[in-house]
Amino acid sequence: MSNSRHAINCIPVDEWAPSLRELQGSPLPTDRALGVQWDSEKDEFLFQLQLLETTATRGGILSSLASLYDPMGFVAPWLLPGKILLHDLCRKMVTSDETLCEADRKTWQGRWLSLSKLGDIRLPRSIRGMHKGEQSELHIFADASEVGYGVVAYGCSSRPVGRDYNSILFAKARVAL
Template sequence: MSIDVFTFRIVLKDKPFNRHGVLYVVASIYDPLGYLSPVTLIAKILLQEMCQRKLSWDEEMSADELLHHFANASQTGYGVVSYLHVIGVNRKIHCNLIIGRARVAPLKRTTIPRLELTAAAIAAQMDSKLKTELDLKLAPSVFWTDSTSVLKYLRNALVKYQTFVDNRVNLIRDTYDIMACRYINTSVNPADLASRGLSICYFLQSSLLFSGPDFLKKDETHWPTMP
């Protein structure tokens, strides 16, 4: 059985983060019917903000941009989701999903804290990769977990852990400032969705997964604190 579908093939070249670069990206997307309007609108808003700031065509825009990584694990799997958090003109905040990973828990039983720590280590690896791949000037990243055990592992520098834990703790410490590793309640942790799985219906309707928790759209004073 054959079906009719619309597809888009977009090849983006590395461009500077200025009006020339953003305009090139917008103009390179051929979408006469406007199917990609919700996506291209973000780039057009950014271009508009550059114009409002009266930046020259070759002047790069400086915005506060940082990566937020969320990690979580369950008995069935563990997952990580990463977001780019941009504070633009007039402190307007944009937050969008960049990449996600979900893996099935190993058949050999292991503890939830160890799975949580494994997810946290994957988040650290993703952070390093994204910083290499993204052609952006990024502020220090923030790591979020709903596991107080993971946070205790990271903040306890006096204990010598077993090899499994020690390797992952050192990987995370080498990636993040420990004070940038923060607690989030499971109910608003988008990585919880990645670790447990979603039906396609809920997936398509999940604003939490695609845009991140609502607190990221507010000032840092509204972010969750340690319990």
């Protein structure tokens, strides 16, 4: 799979993947790369979630959070509040199939609704390389509180003429113990 039609056309058609043979002349497909969806036509990562309404239990929350595979940490800010709630439920010794109290259930519903908005996020896949006259920098930000901590790394490049470019490279968030 490639997002370059020129590269695809350099390969004999009989060696193309079956999914590409059907697309001659059509937009390139969305595929999986690095654990997330990749729109190869626009060269962007996107998050197509199929969040099912889960029961308001600790096990239901765990199942929902575990279903979101995010190795690059792009959606870490949306997952952390749910993980904090899960941590609090464990601390309260709530069992996996026990129905949550009203306050915890409302908290989870709010988190679940924010997770459902992840389908609107699109991030550019490309990371610009260093070109003549271009200055590239790595920016790393970290923050912590009593309940969680996180870090994010951005690649930033600026050109003497033209637009600056920033790209998220990696992020992580953890529940504080």
